[in-house]
Amino acid sequence: MEKAIEVTDLVTHYGDRVILKGISFGIPRGKTTVILGGSGCGKSTLLKHLIGLLKPTSGNILINGKDTTVMSEDEFNEVRKKMGILFQGAALLNSMTLADNVALPIREHTKLEEPTIQIMVRMKLDLVGLSGFENFYPSQLSGGMKKRAGIARAMALDPEFLFFDEPSAGLDPVTAAGLDELIIKLRNVFKMTIVVVTHELASIFTIADCVIMLDLGEVLFAGPLDGLRASDHPRIRMFLERKPEEETYSPADYFRFIAGN
Amino acid sequence: MPVTAESLFGFIGRRTVSFLKNLHDAALLINNTFYWTFLSPFKGKPIRVRASISEMVKTGYNSVPIVAVISFFVGIILALQAAYQLRKVGALIYVANLVGVSITRELGPILTAIIVAGRSGSAFAAEIGSMKAAEEVDALVSMGINPVRFLVAPKLIALMIMLPALTIFSDFIGILGGLLLSKAALDINPYNYFQQTVNSLLIKDVMTGLVKAWAFGVVITVVGAYQGFKVEGGAEEVGRRTTASVVASIFLVIVFDLFFTTLFYYFT
Ligand SMILES: Nc1ncnc2c1ncn2[C@@H]1O[C@H](COP(=O)(O)OP(=O)(O)OP(=O)(O)O)[C@@H](O)[C@H]1O
Ligand SMILES: [Mg+2]
Numbered sequence: 001m002e003k004a005i006e007v008t009d010l011v012t013h014y015g016d017r018v019i020l021k022g023i024s025f026g027i028p029r030g031k032t033t034v035i036l037g038g039s040g041c042g043k044s045t046l047l048k049h050l051i052g053l054l055k056p057t058s059g060n061i062l063i064n065g066k067d068t069t070v071m072s073e074d075e076f077n078e079v080r081k082k083m084g085i086l087f088q089g090a091a092l093l094n095s096m097t098l099a100d101n102v103a104l105p106i107r108e109h110t111k112l113e114e115p116t117i118q119i120m121v122r123m124k125l126d127l128v129g130l131s132g133f134e135n136f137y138p139s140q141l142s143g144g145m146k147k148r149a150g151i152a153r154a155m156a157l158d159p160e161f162l163f164f165d166e167p168s169a170g171l172d173p174v175t176a177a178g179l180d181e182l183i184i185k186l187r188n189v190f191k192m193t194i195v196v197v198t199h200e201l202a203s204i205f206t207i208a209d210c211v212i213m214l215d216l217g218e219v220l221f222a223g224p225l226d227g228l229r230a231s232d233h234p235r236i237r238m239f240l241e242r243k244p245e246e247e248t249y250s251p252a253d254y255f256r257f258i259a260g261n
Numbered sequence: 262m263p264v265t266a267e268s269l270f271g272f273i274g275r276r277t278v279s280f281l282k283n284l285h286d287a288a289l290l291i292n293n294t295f296y297w298t299f300l301s302p303f304k305g306k307p308i309r310v311r312a313s314i315s316e317m318v319k320t321g322y323n324s325v326p327i328v329a330v331i332s333f334f335v336g337i338i339l340a341l342q343a344a345y346q347l348r349k350v351g352a353l354i355y356v357a358n359l360v361g362v363s364i365t366r367e368l369g370p371i372l373t374a375i376i377v378a379g380r381s382g383s384a385f386a387a388e389i390g391s392m393k394a395a396e397e398v399d400a401l402v403s404m405g406i407n408p409v410r411f412l413v414a415p416k417l418i419a420l421m422i423m424l425p426a427l428t429i430f431s432d433f434i435g436i437l438g439g440l441l442l443s444k445a446a447l448d449i450n451p452y453n454y455f456q457q458t459v460n461s462l463l464i465k466d467v468m469t470g471l472v473k474a475w476a477f478g479v480v481i482t483v484v485g486a487y488q489g490f491k492v493e494g495g496a497e498e499v500g501r502r503t504t505a506s507v508v509a510s511i512f513l514v515i516v517f518d519l520f521f522t523t524l525f526y527y528f529t
Contacts, residue, residue: 091400
Protein backbone atom coordinates (compact mmCIF):
# COMPACT_ATOMS: atom_id res chain seq x y z
CA MET A 1 0.00 0.00 0.00
CA GLU A 2 1.35 3.40 -0.91
CA LYS A 3 1.87 5.66 2.06
CA ALA A 4 0.59 9.23 1.78
CA ILE A 5 1.94 10.24 5.16
CA GLU A 6 4.88 8.71 6.94
CA VAL A 7 5.87 9.59 10.46
CA THR A 8 9.20 8.44 11.88
CA ASP A 9 10.43 8.72 15.47
CA LEU A 10 8.21 11.67 16.28
CA VAL A 11 8.98 13.12 19.71
CA THR A 12 6.98 16.07 20.99
CA HIS A 13 6.93 18.12 24.17
CA TYR A 14 4.73 20.74 25.73
CA GLY A 15 7.31 22.63 27.75
CA ASP A 16 9.24 19.95 29.62
CA ARG A 17 6.48 17.38 29.45
CA VAL A 18 6.93 14.72 26.80
CA ILE A 19 3.70 13.84 25.00
CA LEU A 20 4.69 11.55 22.13
CA LYS A 21 7.73 9.39 22.76
CA GLY A 22 9.15 8.65 19.36
CA ILE A 23 6.27 7.18 17.39
CA SER A 24 6.43 5.86 13.83
CA PHE A 25 3.62 4.85 11.52
CA GLY A 26 2.33 5.28 7.99
CA ILE A 27 -1.01 6.44 6.65
CA PRO A 28 -2.04 4.76 3.37
CA ARG A 29 -3.27 6.85 0.47
CA GLY A 30 -6.94 6.81 -0.38
CA LYS A 31 -7.94 5.02 2.82
CA THR A 32 -9.53 5.99 6.08
CA THR A 33 -7.20 5.75 9.04
CA VAL A 34 -8.58 6.03 12.53
CA ILE A 35 -6.46 7.21 15.44
CA LEU A 36 -7.52 5.77 18.78
CA GLY A 37 -6.39 6.22 22.32
CA GLY A 38 -7.43 7.27 25.76
CA SER A 39 -8.33 10.85 26.53
CA GLY A 40 -5.24 13.02 26.87
CA CYS A 41 -2.87 10.57 25.21
CA GLY A 42 -1.90 13.07 22.52
CA LYS A 43 -4.17 12.44 19.54
CA SER A 44 -5.01 16.08 18.95
CA THR A 45 -1.37 16.92 19.48
CA LEU A 46 -0.37 14.38 16.83
CA LEU A 47 -2.89 15.88 14.41
CA LYS A 48 -1.50 19.37 15.03
CA HIS A 49 1.94 18.10 14.08
CA LEU A 50 0.64 16.52 10.90
CA ILE A 51 -0.82 19.86 9.80
CA GLY A 52 2.24 21.78 10.93
CA LEU A 53 0.75 23.86 13.71
CA LEU A 54 3.34 22.51 16.13
CA LYS A 55 6.96 21.68 15.41
CA PRO A 56 8.23 18.37 16.79
CA THR A 57 11.20 18.14 19.13
CA SER A 58 12.65 15.53 16.78
CA GLY A 59 11.52 13.14 14.10
CA ASN A 60 10.23 13.50 10.56
CA ILE A 61 6.83 13.77 8.92
CA LEU A 62 6.73 12.97 5.23
CA ILE A 63 3.66 14.08 3.32
CA ASN A 64 3.60 12.96 -0.30
CA GLY A 65 7.26 12.09 0.16
CA LYS A 66 8.34 15.57 1.28
CA ASP A 67 9.58 16.22 4.79
CA THR A 68 7.34 18.88 6.27
CA THR A 69 9.41 19.39 9.40
CA VAL A 70 12.11 21.17 7.44
CA MET A 71 9.79 23.14 5.16
CA SER A 72 9.49 26.91 5.18
CA GLU A 73 6.09 28.38 6.00
CA ASP A 74 5.48 29.21 2.32
CA GLU A 75 6.23 25.69 1.15
CA PHE A 76 4.02 24.26 3.87
CA ASN A 77 1.16 26.55 2.86
CA GLU A 78 1.23 24.90 -0.56
CA VAL A 79 0.81 21.53 1.18
CA ARG A 80 -1.92 22.94 3.42
CA LYS A 81 -4.01 23.88 0.41
CA LYS A 82 -4.45 20.15 -0.11
CA MET A 83 -5.60 19.60 3.46
CA GLY A 84 -8.92 20.06 5.17
CA ILE A 85 -9.02 20.07 8.94
CA LEU A 86 -11.80 19.78 11.47
CA PHE A 87 -10.60 20.89 14.91
CA GLN A 88 -11.87 19.25 18.06
CA GLY A 89 -13.68 22.46 18.99
CA ALA A 90 -14.67 23.17 15.34
CA ALA A 91 -12.78 26.53 15.51
CA LEU A 92 -15.14 28.40 13.21
CA LEU A 93 -14.45 32.12 12.97
CA ASN A 94 -17.01 33.63 15.29
CA SER A 95 -17.07 36.97 13.52
CA MET A 96 -18.34 35.47 10.25
CA THR A 97 -21.52 33.76 9.13
CA LEU A 98 -21.50 30.05 8.30
CA ALA A 99 -21.48 30.78 4.59
CA ASP A 100 -18.49 33.11 4.93
CA ASN A 101 -16.69 30.57 7.10
CA VAL A 102 -17.07 27.87 4.47
CA ALA A 103 -16.25 30.31 1.67
CA LEU A 104 -13.12 31.59 3.38
CA PRO A 105 -10.62 29.02 2.05
CA ILE A 106 -12.22 29.24 -1.41
CA ARG A 107 -11.95 33.03 -1.47
CA GLU A 108 -8.37 32.94 -0.19
CA HIS A 109 -6.99 30.30 -2.51
CA THR A 110 -8.98 30.51 -5.73
CA LYS A 111 -10.06 33.24 -8.10
CA LEU A 112 -13.58 31.92 -8.59
CA GLU A 113 -16.50 34.24 -9.24
CA GLU A 114 -18.75 35.06 -6.32
CA PRO A 115 -21.82 33.19 -7.72
CA THR A 116 -19.72 30.02 -8.15
CA ILE A 117 -18.48 30.33 -4.58
CA GLN A 118 -22.06 30.71 -3.34
CA ILE A 119 -23.05 27.50 -5.12
CA MET A 120 -20.05 25.61 -3.74
CA VAL A 121 -20.83 26.81 -0.23
CA ARG A 122 -24.45 25.73 -0.52
CA MET A 123 -23.37 22.30 -1.77
CA LYS A 124 -20.96 21.78 1.11
CA LEU A 125 -23.49 22.89 3.72
CA ASP A 126 -26.06 20.63 2.11
CA LEU A 127 -23.66 17.70 2.40
CA VAL A 128 -23.53 18.07 6.20
CA GLY A 129 -27.23 18.82 6.53
CA LEU A 130 -26.94 22.51 7.27
CA SER A 131 -28.67 24.08 4.29
CA GLY A 132 -30.73 27.05 5.36
CA PHE A 133 -28.24 28.08 8.03
CA GLU A 134 -26.02 30.13 5.67
CA ASN A 135 -26.58 33.38 7.50
CA PHE A 136 -26.27 32.08 11.02
CA TYR A 137 -23.28 32.98 13.16
CA PRO A 138 -21.40 30.18 14.93
CA SER A 139 -22.62 31.45 18.32
CA GLN A 140 -26.18 30.76 17.17
CA LEU A 141 -25.47 27.06 16.53
CA SER A 142 -25.41 23.99 18.74
CA GLY A 143 -22.16 22.13 19.36
CA GLY A 144 -22.98 19.37 16.88
CA MET A 145 -23.98 21.89 14.23
CA LYS A 146 -20.66 23.69 14.68
CA LYS A 147 -18.88 20.37 14.19
CA ARG A 148 -20.75 19.78 10.95
CA ALA A 149 -20.07 23.31 9.76
CA GLY A 150 -16.40 22.70 10.53
CA ILE A 151 -16.55 19.61 8.34
CA ALA A 152 -18.11 21.64 5.53
CA ARG A 153 -15.28 24.15 5.79
CA ALA A 154 -12.67 21.38 5.82
CA MET A 155 -14.13 20.03 2.57
CA ALA A 156 -14.47 23.42 0.92
CA LEU A 157 -11.55 23.02 -1.46
CA ASP A 158 -12.10 19.29 -2.11
CA PRO A 159 -8.76 18.51 -0.48
CA GLU A 160 -6.58 15.49 -0.94
CA PHE A 161 -6.27 14.95 2.82
CA LEU A 162 -8.96 15.29 5.43
CA PHE A 163 -8.18 15.39 9.16
CA PHE A 164 -11.14 15.08 11.48
CA ASP A 165 -10.69 15.44 15.24
CA GLU A 166 -13.64 13.68 16.86
CA PRO A 167 -16.20 14.54 14.18
CA SER A 168 -19.08 12.68 15.78
CA ALA A 169 -18.55 13.71 19.40
CA GLY A 170 -21.70 15.50 20.49
CA LEU A 171 -23.84 14.27 17.61
CA ASP A 172 -26.97 12.16 17.94
CA PRO A 173 -26.64 8.56 16.65
CA VAL A 174 -28.57 9.26 13.46
CA THR A 175 -26.47 12.27 12.47
CA ALA A 176 -23.31 10.42 13.50
CA ALA A 177 -24.26 7.51 11.25
CA GLY A 178 -24.89 9.98 8.44
CA LEU A 179 -21.44 11.37 9.00
CA ASP A 180 -19.88 7.90 8.82
CA GLU A 181 -21.64 7.40 5.53
CA LEU A 182 -20.29 10.72 4.27
CA ILE A 183 -16.75 9.72 5.24
CA ILE A 184 -17.10 6.42 3.41
CA LYS A 185 -18.44 8.24 0.37
CA LEU A 186 -15.58 10.73 0.36
CA ARG A 187 -13.11 7.87 0.42
CA ASN A 188 -14.85 5.78 -2.23
CA VAL A 189 -15.85 8.53 -4.64
CA PHE A 190 -13.18 11.19 -4.22
CA LYS A 191 -10.36 8.84 -3.14
CA MET A 192 -9.48 11.17 -0.30
CA THR A 193 -6.98 10.18 2.36
CA ILE A 194 -8.87 10.58 5.58
CA VAL A 195 -7.53 10.61 9.13
CA VAL A 196 -10.14 10.47 11.86
CA VAL A 197 -9.67 10.71 15.60
CA THR A 198 -12.64 9.09 17.28
CA HIS A 199 -13.79 7.22 20.34
CA GLU A 200 -17.02 5.85 18.89
CA LEU A 201 -16.51 2.10 18.64
CA ALA A 202 -19.42 1.68 16.22
CA SER A 203 -18.00 4.32 13.95
CA ILE A 204 -14.50 2.81 14.04
CA PHE A 205 -15.79 -0.51 12.72
CA THR A 206 -17.82 1.22 10.02
CA ILE A 207 -15.31 3.65 8.58
CA ALA A 208 -11.81 2.44 9.40
CA ASP A 209 -9.51 0.74 6.91
CA CYS A 210 -6.50 1.13 9.15
CA VAL A 211 -6.15 1.86 12.82
CA ILE A 212 -3.43 3.49 14.86
CA MET A 213 -3.80 3.15 18.59
CA LEU A 214 -1.80 5.39 20.90
CA ASP A 215 -1.20 4.75 24.55
CA LEU A 216 1.03 6.62 26.98
CA GLY A 217 2.75 8.42 24.13
CA GLU A 218 3.58 5.30 22.15
CA VAL A 219 2.00 3.38 19.30
CA LEU A 220 0.22 0.36 20.74
CA PHE A 221 -1.09 -0.88 17.44
CA ALA A 222 -0.84 0.17 13.82
CA GLY A 223 -2.33 -1.78 10.99
CA PRO A 224 -5.53 -2.87 9.30
CA LEU A 225 -8.80 -3.03 11.22
CA ASP A 226 -8.93 -6.85 11.23
CA GLY A 227 -5.61 -6.93 13.03
CA LEU A 228 -7.05 -4.77 15.77
CA ARG A 229 -10.08 -7.03 16.14
CA ALA A 230 -7.84 -10.08 16.43
CA SER A 231 -5.37 -8.51 18.82
CA ASP A 232 -5.21 -9.91 22.32
CA HIS A 233 -3.20 -7.10 23.84
CA PRO A 234 -4.93 -6.37 27.18
CA ARG A 235 -5.09 -2.57 26.71
CA ILE A 236 -6.62 -2.98 23.26
CA ARG A 237 -9.17 -5.49 24.53
CA MET A 238 -10.06 -3.09 27.33
CA PHE A 239 -10.65 -0.34 24.82
CA LEU A 240 -12.69 -2.49 22.46
CA GLU A 241 -14.77 -4.03 25.22
CA ARG A 242 -15.26 -0.72 27.04
CA LYS A 243 -13.78 -1.96 30.30
CA PRO A 244 -12.75 0.58 32.92
CA GLU A 245 -9.14 1.04 33.93
CA GLU A 246 -8.19 -1.63 36.49
CA GLU A 247 -8.00 -0.44 40.08
CA THR A 248 -4.35 0.27 40.70
CA TYR A 249 -4.82 1.34 44.31
CA SER A 250 -6.36 -0.42 47.25
CA PRO A 251 -8.78 1.89 49.09
CA ALA A 252 -6.24 2.52 51.85
CA ASP A 253 -3.49 3.33 49.33
CA TYR A 254 -5.86 5.56 47.44
CA PHE A 255 -6.68 7.51 50.57
CA ARG A 256 -3.00 7.96 51.28
CA PHE A 257 -2.51 9.04 47.67
CA ILE A 258 -5.13 11.79 47.73
CA ALA A 259 -4.11 12.86 51.24
CA GLY A 260 -0.71 13.48 49.69
CA ASN A 261 1.74 11.24 51.55
CA MET B 262 24.30 31.15 50.91
CA PRO B 263 25.34 29.36 47.69
CA VAL B 264 21.77 28.16 47.35
CA THR B 265 20.43 31.72 47.56
CA ALA B 266 23.01 32.97 45.10
CA GLU B 267 22.20 30.14 42.73
CA SER B 268 18.49 30.82 42.84
CA LEU B 269 19.16 34.53 42.41
CA PHE B 270 21.25 33.93 39.31
CA GLY B 271 18.71 31.41 38.14
CA PHE B 272 16.00 34.02 38.60
CA ILE B 273 17.94 36.69 36.71
CA GLY B 274 18.78 34.19 33.99
CA ARG B 275 15.19 33.05 33.53
CA ARG B 276 13.98 36.64 33.50
CA THR B 277 16.58 37.58 30.91
CA VAL B 278 15.76 34.62 28.71
CA SER B 279 12.03 35.28 28.84
CA PHE B 280 12.62 39.01 28.24
CA LEU B 281 14.75 38.26 25.19
CA LYS B 282 12.13 35.80 23.94
CA ASN B 283 9.40 38.43 24.30
CA LEU B 284 11.58 40.96 22.52
CA HIS B 285 12.18 38.49 19.73
CA ASP B 286 8.45 37.73 19.43
CA ALA B 287 7.65 41.44 19.32
CA ALA B 288 10.29 42.10 16.67
CA LEU B 289 8.97 39.20 14.62
CA LEU B 290 5.41 40.53 14.87
CA ILE B 291 6.47 44.05 13.84
CA ASN B 292 8.41 42.62 10.93
CA ASN B 293 5.47 40.46 9.80
CA THR B 294 2.97 43.26 10.25
CA PHE B 295 4.92 45.63 8.04
CA TYR B 296 5.62 42.91 5.50
CA TRP B 297 1.96 41.91 5.14
CA THR B 298 0.76 45.52 5.10
CA PHE B 299 3.25 47.21 2.82
CA LEU B 300 5.18 44.61 0.82
CA SER B 301 2.90 41.67 0.17
CA PRO B 302 0.26 43.74 -1.71
CA PHE B 303 2.93 44.17 -4.39
CA LYS B 304 3.53 40.43 -4.47
CA GLY B 305 0.01 39.47 -5.43
CA LYS B 306 -1.39 39.07 -1.92
CA PRO B 307 -3.83 41.99 -1.75
CA ILE B 308 -4.81 43.55 1.56
CA ARG B 309 -8.35 42.89 2.74
CA VAL B 310 -10.05 46.12 1.72
CA ARG B 311 -13.45 45.30 3.14
CA ALA B 312 -12.06 44.29 6.52
CA SER B 313 -9.90 47.42 6.58
CA ILE B 314 -12.94 49.61 6.00
CA SER B 315 -14.90 47.87 8.69
CA GLU B 316 -11.96 48.37 11.08
CA MET B 317 -11.86 52.04 10.11
CA VAL B 318 -15.51 52.39 11.04
CA LYS B 319 -14.97 50.62 14.35
CA THR B 320 -11.77 52.41 15.35
CA GLY B 321 -12.29 55.79 13.72
CA TYR B 322 -15.87 56.70 12.99
CA ASN B 323 -17.19 55.24 16.24
CA SER B 324 -14.68 57.21 18.32
CA VAL B 325 -15.73 60.54 16.84
CA PRO B 326 -18.21 61.46 19.62
CA ILE B 327 -15.87 60.74 22.51
CA VAL B 328 -12.92 62.44 20.80
CA ALA B 329 -15.12 65.46 20.09
CA VAL B 330 -16.35 65.82 23.66
CA ILE B 331 -12.94 65.36 25.26
CA SER B 332 -11.17 67.69 22.82
CA PHE B 333 -13.84 70.34 23.30
CA PHE B 334 -13.50 70.23 27.06
CA VAL B 335 -9.70 70.24 26.93
CA GLY B 336 -9.83 73.26 24.59
CA ILE B 337 -11.95 75.10 27.18
CA ILE B 338 -9.69 74.05 30.05
CA LEU B 339 -6.57 75.18 28.19
CA ALA B 340 -8.10 78.55 27.38
CA LEU B 341 -9.07 79.09 31.00
CA GLN B 342 -5.64 78.12 32.28
CA ALA B 343 -3.92 80.33 29.71
CA ALA B 344 -6.19 83.26 30.55
CA TYR B 345 -5.36 82.87 34.21
CA GLN B 346 -1.72 83.80 33.48
CA LEU B 347 -2.13 86.09 30.49
CA ARG B 348 -4.71 88.27 32.20
CA LYS B 349 -1.97 89.45 34.60
CA VAL B 350 0.07 90.86 31.72
CA GLY B 351 -2.95 92.11 29.80
CA ALA B 352 -2.29 89.91 26.79
CA LEU B 353 -5.51 87.91 26.70
CA ILE B 354 -5.51 87.57 22.91
CA TYR B 355 -2.48 85.27 23.23
CA VAL B 356 -4.81 82.66 24.64
CA ALA B 357 -5.41 81.78 20.99
CA ASN B 358 -1.70 81.14 20.40
CA LEU B 359 -1.32 78.98 23.46
CA VAL B 360 -4.41 76.92 22.80
CA GLY B 361 -3.62 76.51 19.09
CA VAL B 362 -0.02 75.46 19.54
CA SER B 363 -0.52 73.12 22.47
CA ILE B 364 -3.51 71.43 20.87
CA THR B 365 -2.00 70.87 17.44
CA ARG B 366 1.50 69.99 18.59
CA GLU B 367 0.72 67.96 21.64
CA LEU B 368 -2.71 67.47 23.09
CA GLY B 369 -4.63 66.64 19.94
CA PRO B 370 -2.43 63.67 19.02
CA ILE B 371 -1.94 62.37 22.53
CA LEU B 372 -5.56 62.65 23.65
CA THR B 373 -6.73 60.92 20.51
CA ALA B 374 -4.11 58.23 20.92
CA ILE B 375 -5.08 57.57 24.53
CA ILE B 376 -8.76 57.35 23.65
CA VAL B 377 -8.05 55.02 20.74
CA ALA B 378 -5.68 52.91 22.85
CA GLY B 379 -8.45 52.49 25.39
CA ARG B 380 -11.14 51.72 22.83
CA SER B 381 -9.40 49.92 19.99
CA GLY B 382 -6.09 48.71 21.42
CA SER B 383 -8.03 46.75 24.01
CA ALA B 384 -10.49 45.53 21.39
CA PHE B 385 -7.62 44.25 19.20
CA ALA B 386 -6.09 42.34 22.10
CA ALA B 387 -9.44 40.90 23.15
CA GLU B 388 -10.43 39.91 19.61
CA ILE B 389 -7.14 38.24 18.70
CA GLY B 390 -6.78 36.77 22.19
CA SER B 391 -10.16 35.10 22.18
CA MET B 392 -9.53 33.81 18.66
CA LYS B 393 -6.27 32.36 19.89
CA ALA B 394 -7.99 30.72 22.86
CA ALA B 395 -10.69 29.19 20.62
CA GLU B 396 -8.11 27.76 18.16
CA GLU B 397 -9.43 30.12 15.47
CA VAL B 398 -5.92 31.37 14.84
CA ASP B 399 -4.75 27.77 14.43
CA ALA B 400 -7.63 27.23 12.01
CA LEU B 401 -6.47 30.20 9.92
CA VAL B 402 -2.92 28.88 9.80
CA SER B 403 -4.15 25.42 8.86
CA MET B 404 -6.09 26.93 5.94
CA GLY B 405 -2.85 28.52 4.74
CA ILE B 406 -3.98 31.99 5.76
CA ASN B 407 -1.42 34.08 7.56
CA PRO B 408 -3.06 35.40 10.75
CA VAL B 409 -1.03 38.60 10.70
CA ARG B 410 -2.19 39.37 7.19
CA PHE B 411 -5.75 38.38 7.97
CA LEU B 412 -6.13 40.06 11.35
CA VAL B 413 -3.43 42.65 11.94
CA ALA B 414 -2.87 44.29 8.55
CA PRO B 415 -6.45 45.68 8.26
CA LYS B 416 -6.18 47.04 11.79
CA LEU B 417 -2.86 48.70 11.06
CA ILE B 418 -4.19 50.30 7.90
CA ALA B 419 -7.27 51.50 9.76
CA LEU B 420 -5.32 53.10 12.58
CA MET B 421 -2.66 54.59 10.29
CA ILE B 422 -5.42 56.43 8.48
CA MET B 423 -7.90 57.05 11.24
CA LEU B 424 -5.58 58.24 13.99
CA PRO B 425 -4.24 61.19 11.96
CA ALA B 426 -7.77 61.91 10.75
CA LEU B 427 -9.15 61.88 14.28
CA THR B 428 -6.23 64.07 15.34
CA ILE B 429 -7.10 66.75 12.79
CA PHE B 430 -10.68 66.56 13.95
CA SER B 431 -9.56 66.82 17.58
CA ASP B 432 -7.40 69.87 16.70
CA PHE B 433 -10.40 71.64 15.20
CA ILE B 434 -12.75 70.85 18.05
CA GLY B 435 -10.16 71.79 20.67
CA ILE B 436 -9.54 75.16 19.02
CA LEU B 437 -13.29 75.64 18.73
CA GLY B 438 -13.61 74.98 22.45
CA GLY B 439 -10.98 77.65 23.18
CA LEU B 440 -12.72 80.06 20.82
CA LEU B 441 -16.14 79.64 22.39
CA LEU B 442 -14.74 80.01 25.90
CA SER B 443 -12.87 83.16 24.89
CA LYS B 444 -16.03 84.60 23.41
CA ALA B 445 -18.17 83.70 26.41
CA ALA B 446 -15.84 84.40 29.32
CA LEU B 447 -13.00 86.55 28.07
CA ASP B 448 -14.88 88.80 25.63
CA ILE B 449 -12.54 88.12 22.75
CA ASN B 450 -14.08 88.61 19.33
CA PRO B 451 -14.29 85.17 17.66
CA TYR B 452 -12.98 86.56 14.37
CA ASN B 453 -9.94 88.04 16.11
CA TYR B 454 -9.38 84.81 17.93
CA PHE B 455 -9.56 82.91 14.67
CA GLN B 456 -7.13 85.29 12.97
CA GLN B 457 -4.74 85.05 15.91
CA THR B 458 -4.84 81.25 15.80
CA VAL B 459 -4.21 81.09 12.06
CA ASN B 460 -1.33 83.54 12.30
CA SER B 461 0.30 81.76 15.20
CA LEU B 462 0.12 78.26 13.76
CA LEU B 463 2.74 77.00 11.36
CA ILE B 464 2.13 74.17 8.96
CA LYS B 465 4.87 72.29 10.73
CA ASP B 466 2.97 72.43 14.04
CA VAL B 467 0.09 70.52 12.49
CA MET B 468 2.39 68.22 10.51
CA THR B 469 4.47 67.16 13.52
CA GLY B 470 1.22 66.37 15.30
CA LEU B 471 0.14 64.17 12.41
CA VAL B 472 3.48 62.36 12.26
CA LYS B 473 3.07 61.58 15.94
CA ALA B 474 -0.50 60.39 15.40
CA TRP B 475 0.67 58.04 12.65
CA ALA B 476 3.35 56.57 14.91
CA PHE B 477 0.87 56.19 17.76
CA GLY B 478 -1.43 54.27 15.42
CA VAL B 479 1.36 51.81 14.66
CA VAL B 480 2.23 51.47 18.36
CA ILE B 481 -1.36 50.81 19.44
CA THR B 482 -1.93 48.20 16.71
CA VAL B 483 1.30 46.33 17.37
CA VAL B 484 0.84 46.29 21.16
CA GLY B 485 -2.78 45.12 20.91
CA ALA B 486 -1.89 42.39 18.42
CA TYR B 487 1.18 41.31 20.39
CA GLN B 488 -0.81 40.89 23.60
CA GLY B 489 -3.57 39.08 21.72
CA PHE B 490 -1.22 36.57 20.10
CA LYS B 491 0.44 35.95 23.48
CA VAL B 492 -2.76 34.38 24.86
CA GLU B 493 -2.28 30.67 25.45
CA GLY B 494 -4.98 29.79 27.93
CA GLY B 495 -8.59 30.77 28.24
CA ALA B 496 -10.89 33.69 28.95
CA GLU B 497 -9.13 34.76 32.12
CA GLU B 498 -5.90 35.32 30.25
CA VAL B 499 -7.71 37.25 27.53
CA GLY B 500 -8.87 39.69 30.20
CA ARG B 501 -5.39 40.03 31.65
CA ARG B 502 -3.81 40.57 28.25
CA THR B 503 -6.44 43.15 27.31
CA THR B 504 -5.65 45.21 30.40
CA ALA B 505 -1.94 44.82 29.74
CA SER B 506 -2.38 46.03 26.17
CA VAL B 507 -4.02 49.29 27.30
CA VAL B 508 -1.39 49.99 29.94
CA ALA B 509 1.48 49.12 27.60
CA SER B 510 0.17 51.09 24.65
CA ILE B 511 -0.50 54.23 26.71
CA PHE B 512 2.99 53.93 28.18
CA LEU B 513 4.59 53.44 24.77
CA VAL B 514 2.55 56.28 23.27
CA ILE B 515 4.02 58.62 25.90
CA VAL B 516 7.54 57.26 25.30
CA PHE B 517 7.21 57.81 21.56
CA ASP B 518 5.73 61.24 22.20
CA LEU B 519 8.80 62.16 24.24
CA PHE B 520 11.03 60.86 21.49
CA PHE B 521 9.28 62.73 18.67
CA THR B 522 8.89 65.93 20.65
CA THR B 523 12.62 65.94 21.38
CA LEU B 524 13.37 65.16 17.76
CA PHE B 525 11.14 67.95 16.44
CA TYR B 526 12.47 70.41 19.01
CA TYR B 527 15.99 70.07 17.65
CA PHE B 528 15.39 69.31 13.99
CA THR B 529 12.53 71.45 12.74
N1 LIG C 1 -1.37 23.77 24.78
C1 LIG C 1 -0.96 22.83 25.65
N2 LIG C 1 -0.02 23.12 26.56
C2 LIG C 1 0.42 22.18 27.43
N3 LIG C 1 -0.01 20.91 27.46
C3 LIG C 1 -0.95 20.56 26.58
C4 LIG C 1 -1.49 21.50 25.62
N4 LIG C 1 -2.40 20.86 24.86
C5 LIG C 1 -2.45 19.60 25.32
N5 LIG C 1 -1.58 19.40 26.34
C6 LIG C 1 -1.34 18.15 27.05
O1 LIG C 1 -0.98 17.17 26.10
C7 LIG C 1 -1.63 15.95 26.36
C8 LIG C 1 -2.30 15.46 25.09
O2 LIG C 1 -3.34 16.36 24.74
P1 LIG C 1 -4.25 16.12 23.48
O3 LIG C 1 -5.16 17.28 23.37
O4 LIG C 1 -3.39 15.82 22.33
O5 LIG C 1 -5.05 14.82 23.95
P2 LIG C 1 -6.11 13.98 23.12
O6 LIG C 1 -5.52 12.64 22.91
O7 LIG C 1 -6.54 14.71 21.92
O8 LIG C 1 -7.28 13.86 24.18
P3 LIG C 1 -8.88 13.88 23.92
O9 LIG C 1 -9.28 12.56 23.44
O10 LIG C 1 -9.43 14.16 25.30
O11 LIG C 1 -9.16 14.98 22.96
C9 LIG C 1 -2.62 16.20 27.47
O12 LIG C 1 -2.18 15.48 28.59
C10 LIG C 1 -2.57 17.67 27.76
O13 LIG C 1 -2.46 17.88 29.15
MG1 LIG D 1 -8.22 15.68 21.36
